[in-house]
Amino acid sequence: MVKQSILIKLRDARLFNFRLTLIYNQNPPIMNTIKKQFIIASLVITGALTLGSCARQVTRVNSDAQIDISGRWNDTDSRLAAEELTDQILTGNWITDFMQANGGNKPVIIVGLVRNKSHEHIEAETFILDIEKALIKRQTARIVSGGKMREELRAERADQQTNSAASTVKKFGLETGADFMLQGSINSIVDAHKKQKVTFYQIDLVLTSLLTNEKVWIGDKKIKKFVKN
Amino acid sequence: MILVGFTGTAQNATALVTDQNPNYQISLDKYMTENKVSDLTLLQGTTAQETYTAIDPMEEKRKRKALRRYYRSLRPLWRHQERLERAKNPYYNNRRYRNYNHRNYNNRNNRWLNSQSLLNLGMLGYLIFD
Numbered sequence: 001m002v003k004q005s006i007l008i009k010l011r012d013a014r015l016f017n018f019r020l021t022l023i024y025n026q027n028p029p030i031m032n033t034i035k036k037q038f039i040i041a042s043l044v045i046t047g048a049l050t051l052g053s054c055a056r057q058v059t060r061v062n063s064d065a066q067i068d069i070s071g072r073w074n075d076t077d078s079r080l081a082a083e084e085l086t087d088q089i090l091t092g093n094w095i096t097d098f099m100q101a102n103g104g105n106k107p108v109i110i111v112g113l114v115r116n117k118s119h120e121h122i123e124a125e126t127f128i129l130d131i132e133k134a135l136i137k138r139q140t141a142r143i144v145s146g147g148k149m150r151e152e153l154r155a156e157r158a159d160q161q162t163n164s165a166a167s168t169v170k171k172f173g174l175e176t177g178a179d180f181m182l183q184g185s186i187n188s189i190v191d192a193h194k195k196q197k198v199t200f201y202q203i204d205l206v207l208t209s210l211l212t213n214e215k216v217w218i219g220d221k222k223i224k225k226f227v228k229n
Numbered sequence: 230m231i232l233v234g235f236t237g238t239a240q241n242a243t244a245l246v247t248d249q250n251p252n253y254q255i256s257l258d259k260y261m262t263e264n265k266v267s268d269l270t271l272l273q274g275t276t277a278q279e280t281y282t283a284i285d286p287m288e289e290k291r292k293r294k295a296l297r298r299y300y301r302s303l304r305p306l307w308r309h310q311e312r313l314e315r316a317k318n319p320y321y322n323n324r325r326y327r328n329y330n331h332r333n334y335n336n337r338n339n340r341w342l343n344s345q346s347l348l349n350l351g352m353l354g355y356l357i358f359d
Contacts, residue, residue, distance in 0.1 A: 111274045119283035124276040146273030186276075190283035197285060229287055 071227035073120050073201065081203050081221040082130035088219035089131060094207065095140050097216070098179065108142045109135070109207070110178035118188035118201060127203075128182075144178050180207050180216065195229040 061067065066076045098107045111132065114124035135141045145153060160169050184205040191198045200222070207217040245251060260266065 113272045114276045115279055116276050117279050117281070119281055121278060121280060122276065125274070128274070147271055147275060149274065151271065190285055192283070192285040192287065195287060197287070
């Protein structure tokens, strides 16, 4: 069966070739122009395909530009969360309350752990650092370093004890103790059916007094997205 | 003994501030353990990823597709490994490359003509009683 089909194909090809030769013999100039046009067209198509396949376009856009591609958590969500939470923390009464109770001293904050309990990988550092920056910029609160960064600082201080000039050595035991700890959580709810999806994110930040465990401020940002595939 | 006890109580009393719980030392000792403190404080400023998998049919479909594509890309490697194994052992029996045209009637693994099959028994009966 296979052999037979190959033979038929060969026969057809031979017939097609024979017909072409016949036309060519009858009208050589027409066939030449057709041939030329065919070559040009094939070259154009090949060139377009080659260029199209490797044409990656990269453009610089404004960091505030809203670009949604997959519908997942992105830089716009992080920025919106940072803006809203910064606004809430700066306008909260906890700052004035603390300053009144402590002779005008600014509160000292340390950032604790943020738990991402959503369905996506979200790094809270992107908006937490924005909040820290705003607090320092407005001079409303003081921020102390914690976690691995603090360990690194202590290691450097320890190194100074043996390697730095005596007049420049920084002493141990003079760190500023924090008054409050900023902790948080990220939660999400997903409702998907066929090609439609609604995703709801809730970011909660809590500022707790380290002395009394009293929650002095709670801020939240809610983001709802509708994705249609 | 009484004197020592009294001195201890006096020290505690001096260390306490207004309204401080006199048993605070128990809690302090519990949390001052080196490992516990470092384990908790090292995570400060970080995000603990306690994510869950949401019910999303489209996402599941996309993941299945990606997995299928990944396995497809591995298939040539598996075939290559299979060929290498076959080359190492000439008696390596592979179903894909088994020659079905060649009928080995003495083969014990023959599907139709083994000692356990009813067909075999029937044929034997036919040969004997016919």
